[in-house]
Amino acid sequence: MYRYGKTAQNAVSAMSYLAEVFDGGETKLSSHDIALHRKLSQPLVAKMLVVLSQSGLVDGSRGPGGGYWLAKDPALITLQEIVSQFEKADTRTFCPFGPNWCGNEDPCPLHDQLLALDDQLTRFLSETSLGVFAKSSGSPPLST
Numbered sequence: 001m002y003r004y005g006k007t008a009q010n011a012v013s014a015m016s017y018l019a020e021v022f023d024g025g026e027t028k029l030s031s032h033d034i035a036l037h038r039k040l041s042q043p044l045v046a047k048m049l050v051v052l053s054q055s056g057l058v059d060g061s062r063g064p065g066g067g068y069w070l071a072k073d074p075a076l077i078t079l080q081e082i083v084s085q086f087e088k089a090d091t092r093t094f095c096p097f098g099p100n101w102c103g104n105e106d107p108c109p110l111h112d113q114l115l116a117l118d119d120q121l122t123r124f125l126s127e128t129s130l131g132v133f134a135k136s137s138g139s140p141p142l143s144t
Contacts, residue, residue, distance in 0.1 A: 008086040011048045013038045015082050018058065019074035019130035025059065028067025048086075055085050075131030083125055 014034050021027050031049055035042040049068050052058040057077055060068040070077065097108045 004083060005087060007044075007048065008083045010038075010040055010044060011052065011082050011086055012079060013040065014045055014048055015052065015057070015070070015077070015130055016133040018068065018070045019077075019133035020135055022070050022074050022134055025069045028061065028065065028069050030067050034068070051085050052082070055081075057081060057085075070130070073131070074134040075129050077130045078126055079128045079130075080122075080125035082130075 017034050017037050018029065021029065031046040032042050034040070034049075035045040038045075049058055049060065053060050053068070057071055058068050059071045060066065096110055
């Protein structure tokens, strides 16, 4: 299961606010604005926005009238795209018997349930888009 670290949670929070105000890039928000509305640390938001900008999920401009906005429609950005910028590629839940047990020994008693939980969270992150946060988006969230 993907462990949703605090930074990834905060990134989803910041991006959800950008989705709420999304209007194609006309409205630009400062890291301070985002931090204030989501009760996050401004330096943390600024650092996350740099990562999100480098990944192509956020655009930004400097100077008067500058700020940040989503690089594409919220319905086209999955939670997985955001979370993956802040989590290791393989952060699956370890077997309660210890790392690599289930792959080398008989599966532990929780093996099947843990795999099902992993799959459920992976599907949720991959199929849920920021479109769920957009107030005026006519686009439905991604789903399969």
